[in-house]
Amino acid sequence: YDATAPSYATVSQDRLDKPEPQNWLMPRGTYNGWGYSPLDQINAKNVKRLIPVWSLSTGVTDAHQAAPIVNNGIMFVSTPQNRIIAVDARTGDTIWRYERHLPPDMQQLHPTNRGVALYGDKVYMATMDACVVALTATTGKVAWQHCVAKWRDGYYMTLAPLAADGKILVGVSGGELGIRGFIDALDAETGKEDWKFYTVAGPGEPGGDTWKGDSWKTGGVPIWMQGNYDPATRTVYFGTGNGGPWMPDTRPGDNLFATSAIALDVETGKLKGYHQYHWNDAWDWDEVSAPLLIDVNRNGRAVHELVHAGRDGYLWQLQRDPSGKIGFISGQPFVHQDVFKSIDPKTGRPTYDEAKVPGTNKKALFCPSLWGGKDWPMEAYSPKTKLLYVPANDNLCAEIAGEKLGPREPGSLYVGVPIDDIFSSLRPRPGVDTSKPMKIGQLQAWDLSTGKKVWSHDFLDSAMWAPILATAGDLVFSGGTNDRMFRAFDASNGKLEWETRLNSGVEGTPSTFMVNGVQYIAVLSGYGVDAERQNNGLKKMLAPRLDHQVVPNDGTIHVFALMGPKTETASR
Ligand SMILES: O=C(O)c1cc(C(=O)O)c2c(n1)C(=O)C(=O)c1cc(C(=O)O)[nH]c1-2
Numbered sequence: 377y378d379a380t381a382p383s384y385a386t387v388s389q390d391r392l393d394k395p396e397p398q399n400w401l402m403p404r405g406t407y408n409g410w411g412y413s414p415l416d417q418i419n420a421k422n423v424k425r426l427i428p429v430w431s432l433s434t435g436v437t438d439a440h441q442a443a444p445i446v447n448n449g450i451m452f453v454s455t456p457q458n459r460i461i462a463v464d465a466r467t468g469d470t471i472w473r474y475e476r477h478l479p480p481d482m483q484q485l486h487p488t489n490r491g492v493a494l495y496g497d498k499v500y501m502a503t504m505d506a507c508v509v510a511l512t513a514t515t516g517k518v519a520w521q522h523c524v525a526k527w528r529d530g531y532y533m534t535l536a537p538l539a540a541d542g543k544i545l546v547g548v549s550g551g552e553l554g555i556r557g558f559i560d561a562l563d564a565e566t567g568k569e570d571w572k573f574y575t576v577a578g579p580g581e582p583g584g585d586t587w588k589g590d591s592w593k594t595g596g597v598p599i600w601m602q603g604n605y606d607p608a609t610r611t612v613y614f615g616t617g618n619g620g621p622w623m624p625d626t627r628p629g630d631n632l633f634a635t636s637a638i639a640l641d642v643e644t645g646k647l648k649g650y651h652q653y654h655w656n657d658a659w660d661w662d663e664v665s666a667p668l669l670i671d672v673n674r675n676g677r678a679v680h681e682l683v684h685a686g687r688d689g690y691l692w693q694l695q696r697d698p699s700g701k702i703g704f705i706s707g708q709p710f711v712h713q714d715v716f717k718s719i720d721p722k723t724g725r726p727t728y729d730e731a732k733v734p735g736t737n738k739k740a741l742f743c744p745s746l747w748g749g750k751d752w753p754m755e756a757y758s759p760k761t762k763l764l765y766v767p768a769n770d771n772l773c774a775e776i777a778g779e780k781l782g783p784r785e786p787g788s789l790y791v792g793v794p795i796d797d798i799f800s801s802l803r804p805r806p807g808v809d810t811s812k813p814m815k816i817g818q819l820q821a822w823d824l825s826t827g828k829k830v831w832s833h834d835f836l837d838s839a840m841w842a843p844i845l846a847t848a849g850d851l852v853f854s855g856g857t858n859d860r861m862f863r864a865f866d867a868s869n870g871k872l873e874w875e876t877r878l879n880s881g882v883e884g885t886p887s888t889f890m891v892n893g894v895q896y897i898a899v900l901s902g903y904g905v906d907a908e909r910q911n912n913g914l915k916k917m918l919a920p921r922l923d924h925q926v927v928p929n930d931g932t933i934h935v936f937a938l939m940g941p942k943t944e945t946a947s948r
Pocket residue numbers: 439486488533534535548549550551552598599600617618660662747751752904905906907
C-alpha cells in the first residue's frame with residue numbers, strides 16, 4: 377500500500393476556474409490561455425540541475441503536440457492516432473491506455489492531437505474521425521461517444537476540447553477539404569449536442585452577405601485549436617481558420633467569420649462579438665490559436681485585451697468588453713510581412729498589395745509563408761515579467777498559384793493549389809543570402825503596454841515550431857527547433873539557461889506540476905506534420921547545410937525535475 381499514491385480528484389467548474397498551482401488541468405493551464413504556472417521551485421538560478429526523472433514511449437510516431445495534463449499526480453497524454461495514456465506522474469507507471477480504432481481507409485492530412493480535456497470524472501478527446509469520446513478518468517473505459525460530422529465528408533478533429541459550464545466544446549478541421557466549419561457544445565455527462573455555431577455564416581445569418589452564391593457551403597473556416605474562456609462574462613473565445621478553397625477569387629467577399637477571433641455565449645452558442653484579422657484570406661493563414669485574455673496596463677489603467685500573434689505575421693491587440701464585443705487596439709508586424717500595405721487605425725482592417733495575393737492562374741510570392749509568422753503553436757504570457765512570448769518564424773515566404781477547381785468530392789482535398797506545389801512553396805525572403813546560416817526561428821518577448829519587442833532569441837537554419845510554457849521561476853520552456861533540443865530561457869532577457877537533446881523533434885506543449893512537494897516539467901517529443909513539412913522545405917532551401925540532418929518522429933513523454941534528494945525519492 378502506497379499512502380502517497382495519487383487518487384483521482386473530481387474536476388469541478390470551480391477547480392477549472394481557479395486551478396491549484398500544483399495541477400495542470402487544461403492545455404494552457406488556465407482559461408485565459410496564458411500557459412503560465414505560479415510554481416517556482418525550478419527557477420532561473422537552479423535550472424541547470426534539471427534532470428530527466430522518467431520517460432515513456434507512446435508507441436506512435438508523428439506530431440506529438442498535446443500538453444501532459446495533470447490532476448493530483450495523474451497524467452493524461454493524448455497522441456496521434458487518438459490514443460490516450462494515463463500514468464502515475466511521479467513514476468511513469470501506466471495506469472491505463474486507450475486506443476481508438478480509426479477507419480483503416482481514412483487518409484490523415486494532419487495526424488496529430490492537441491490534448492484532452494478533464495471535467496467531472498471524465499477525460500475527453502476529439503478524434504480524427506470527427507467524434508468526441510468521453511472516458512472514465514480512473515479506468516479509461518468509454519462512457520459515451522458522439523460523432524459531430526462524417527469523416528468521409530472531409531471533417532476531422534485535432535484540437536483539445538474545451539470543458540466549461542458542463543459542456544465540452546469542440547470544432548472541426550477540414551479547411552483544405554471544402555467543409556463548412558462549426559463549433560459544437562456537447563453535454564459533458566451525456567454527449568448530447570447543446571448547441572452548434574457555424575463559422576461560415578449562411579444566407580440570412582449575420583455575416584451571410586460576405587459570401588456569394590453557394591460559396592458558403594464549402595467555405596472552410598475550420599476550428600482546430602482549443603478556445604479560451606472568461607468565466608466572469610461566460611464568454612468563450614476561439615480563433616478561426618482559413619476560407620476554402622484557398623484562392624480568394626473563388627469566394628469573393630470578406631468571408632465572415634474566417635481568420636477571426638470570435639466570442640460566443642457559452643450557454644447558448646450565440647455570437648457576441650468578432651474581429652476579423654484579415655479578410656478574404658488567400659494564404660492559408662488560419663488564425664486558429666485563440667486570443668489570450670490579458671489585462672494590459674496602459675497609462676495606469678488596466679485594459680482588458682485579447683492578444684494574438686497571427687499567422688498573418690501581425691501581433692494583434694484587441695479590446696474585450698463584458699458584452700463580448702471585440703474592439704481593435706493595434707496591429708503591427710512581428711516578422712517580415714509584405715502583404716499588408718496599411719491598417720485602418722480605427723478598425724484594424726488591412727489593405728493588401730495586390731501583387732502579393734495569389735489567385736486562380738495568378739502566381740504570387742508573399743511573406744510570411746503559408747505556415748505564417750506563427751502557425752498553431754501557442755504564445756505564453758507571464759504576469760510576473762508582463763511579457764508575451766511568441767514562437768515566431770521570420771524571413772520566410774511562399775510562392776503559389778491557384779488552378780481551376782472542379783466540383784467538390786466529399787473527403788478529397790479541395791484547395792485549388794496542387795499539394796506538391798504547397799509542399800514546395802517555401803522561399804527565402806528576397807535579398808537574404810541563403811549560403812550563410814540564416815536567421816529563421818525566434819523566441820520573441822513583447823511588452824504589451826508599450827507595444828515594443830523587448831528581446832528575441834534567434835535560431836539559425838531552423839524554424840521555431842512549439843508552444844511556450846512560462847513559469848514564476850522566471851523561466852520559459854520550449855522545443856520547436858530541428859536539432860531536437862528542449863530548452864529553458866531566462867524569462868526576462870531570453871538567455872539560454874538549460875537545454876537537453878531528446879530522442880526526436882519536440883513540438884509538444886510543455887506543462888508543469890507538483891506532486892509531494894516536487895515540481896516537474898513535462899513535454900512530449902515526436903516530430904511530424906507541418907513542422908516536418910516546413911523543415912523539408914528548409915532542407916531544400918538551405919542545401920547542402922541540412923543534408924545530413926535527421927529528425928526522428930518517435931513519440932515519447934519526458935519528465936524532468938531538479939537533481940537532489942527529493943527527486944530521488946520521488947522517482948523510485
Ligand atoms: O484548415 C484546416 O482544417 C487545417 C487543419 C489543421 C489541423 O487540424 O491540424 C492544420 C491546418 N489547417 C493548417 O493550415 C496548418 O498549417 C496546420 C499545421 C498543423 C500541424 O499540426 O502542424 N496542422 C494544421
